[in-house]
Amino acid sequence: MSSPEKPEMTLVTLKSVPPLVRGLVRDLRARWALEEAGIPYNVVQIGRDEQRAPPHLARQPFGQVPVLLDGKVTLFESGAIVQYVAERSPALLPSEAAARARVMSWMFAAVSTLEPAASNLQEVDWFHAGAPWAAARRPAVVDFLRLHFGSLSDWLRDRDHVAGAFSAADILVTSVLRMVRHTDLVAESPILTAYQTRCEARLAFQRAMEAHMAAFEHFDSSA
Template sequence: MIPTITAFAASPDRGRGLARDLRVRWALEEVGQAYAVRLVSFAEMKQPAHLALHPFGQIPTYEEGELALFESGAIVFHIAQTRAGLLPEGTNARARAITWMFAALNTVEPPLVEFSMARVFERDKPWYEQRQPMLEERARKTLGLLSSRLGDADWLDGAFSAGDLMMAGVLFRAKPTGILDGYPNLAAYVARAEARPAFKQAFAAQLAVFENGVAAG
């Protein structure tokens, strides 16, 4: 059965790959799994039918037979567990790859999102000038530690895995802020991820939604 995912009918990022369905598309492309996409509007995301799939009214969701999942990390984890190609066969290496998935979402992403969102939504607030340096310091501390751990390796733990997919996906969303410029090895890491055919296919598919919407409008 071909799984179905949901994505923005009109993404706020204008097709730049910042919406989190990119991670799910990328994982499906990496394992060679065909999939269908159901586009939802912001209004539809708050309706009972979608809330039954995602209780917080967000995207992406994933449906396959009787299974319905939400949260990009959980969806990618499921894909990696049920298809070959994203998790190593060895027990310890597999566990480490899963650990990096959690690290990407729980340790690296929060300070990066807080830093980038403040730049967009808080610039007109009286506390912005005082708060932003603190947010940037937190983000840079995390990136510095990640940079030290990666070193000159191509990937986080041997061959490319779901851990790299999630980590590179998180870092990719931080690119527009310019914060990666201070960490050449992390910038190169993201570039290697972007060069993967599966990423290119996923990005093109997400971008096509925006371009088709513009053409239709």
């Protein structure tokens, strides 16, 4: 629970993940949105054995995390979860049509344009490291990501955030930048570096990160 108030929502994540991906598991972006919105939440952590069991597959058909439970409402896909939480916080997702459209566009840009490009790099660097095909593919993956990061950097040249004031879109875009923390791709752009630093300096991010890391450490020490 992230607050002394009675939790309204429950976030489902994993019990244990390798250190390499701690700070990247997608419950972090959900936690960040919940902290920004000031919504108290519980956390349930599941083991590898539970991921493919029918109760979890009924709420996340791919056996993944995160899942958000809110009474009768069950959501999967971190982008959908962030949007759901943001609907309760005008600061994260404005109701005025034009402002809302800008934020929504950038939320989708994060998960459907930027994130697949970042995932491809994780794929070649982590999940298929050492495979000859991965080494051959890597330069094209990096070029594509650099192209997108260049566009994002251009967009942020005269802006502090992607869609007006800080919003749910920044939670998702920053989360994607974090995915390639093992490279210099963000550091290559002072604009992107400053943007990521600015977003991660938020108290809500700090709280979310602390809780995210503590949850994994809890299971380390009880293993």
